[in-house]
Amino acid sequence: MTVPTHSLRLDKVERFFAQGEERLTILDGADFEIFPGEMVALVAPSGAGKSTLLHIAGLLEKPNAGEVYIDGEACGSLDDQRRTLMRRQSIGFVYQFHHLLPEFSALENVMLPQMIAGLEHKEAAERSRQLLDYMRIGPRAAHRPAELSGGEQQRVAIARAVANSPHVLLADEPTGNLDPTTAGYVFDALTALVRQSGVAALIATHNHELAGRMDRVITLEAGKIVPYLIG
Numbered sequence: 001m002t003v004p005t006h007s008l009r010l011d012k013v014e015r016f017f018a019q020g021e022e023r024l025t026i027l028d029g030a031d032f033e034i035f036p037g038e039m040v041a042l043v044a045p046s047g048a049g050k051s052t053l054l055h056i057a058g059l060l061e062k063p064n065a066g067e068v069y070i071d072g073e074a075c076g077s078l079d080d081q082r083r084t085l086m087r088r089q090s091i092g093f094v095y096q097f098h099h100l101l102p103e104f105s106a107l108e109n110v111m112l113p114q115m116i117a118g119l120e121h122k123e124a125a126e127r128s129r130q131l132l133d134y135m136r137i138g139p140r141a142a143h144r145p146a147e148l149s150g151g152e153q154q155r156v157a158i159a160r161a162v163a164n165s166p167h168v169l170l171a172d173e174p175t176g177n178l179d180p181t182t183a184g185y186v187f188d189a190l191t192a193l194v195r196q197s198g199v200a201a202l203i204a205t206h207n208h209e210l211a212g213r214m215d216r217v218i219t220l221e222a223g224k225i226v227p228y229l230i231g
């Protein structure tokens, strides 16, 4: 029998912080898995631990206990170099604020992670152009972030996040600072990319309307992952 590999799986993840003599537990046995091409919304009140969960899933932070599996590979025992490599090759991040490099053009911002990963300039430029076209901002490729609207900047950030064809896409309020119309079309572009690339996507959002359009909605309750019903 073949054991299916899951693009992203968290197994009994615990995260706590010392608070004086007390222990502040944020994640208390958080378990879930997201399959290739699946889009999962994470909806939870402020302070529930969404960013902590995304940081752990993205190998930016280590859990106190439990394991993160990317494509079936346990990440807890990876040394720092392998962790960094795994993060660069397999995980894409989109944040609420785009974090584009201001001195570079849209095209260069999308090219950079590919060049860091070792791609030739020509190939990186070609792929970046295709991604920007796909996000419908091809004509703005030469513009710097300050010359783009918020929605355009966020579409560049999404193109950059998927530039290295990650298997896991993590987004923290990707449409949080956009007006509803812009949020809608940025979300549509994100959805199209997830469907087309087969990436496993976990998207933290306070926007119930957008959450309802994803395949599944989960929440954090007392540090555990539970299904969430919109409505």
Ligand SMILES: Nc1ncnc2c1ncn2[C@@H]1O[C@H](COP(=O)(O)OP(=O)(O)OP(=O)(O)O)[C@@H](O)[C@H]1O
Binding pocket: 017, 024, 026, 044, 045, 046, 047, 048, 049, 050, 051, 052, 053
């Ligand atoms: N390094 C830390 N030391 C102590 N407490 C921390 C640390 N990092 C996070 N916390 C606490 O963990 C809790 C969860 O934080 P987190 O940022 O994950 O929440 P969140 O759900 O993303 O919130 P928001 O929606 O407001 O961004 C908060 O109470 C926060 O203060």
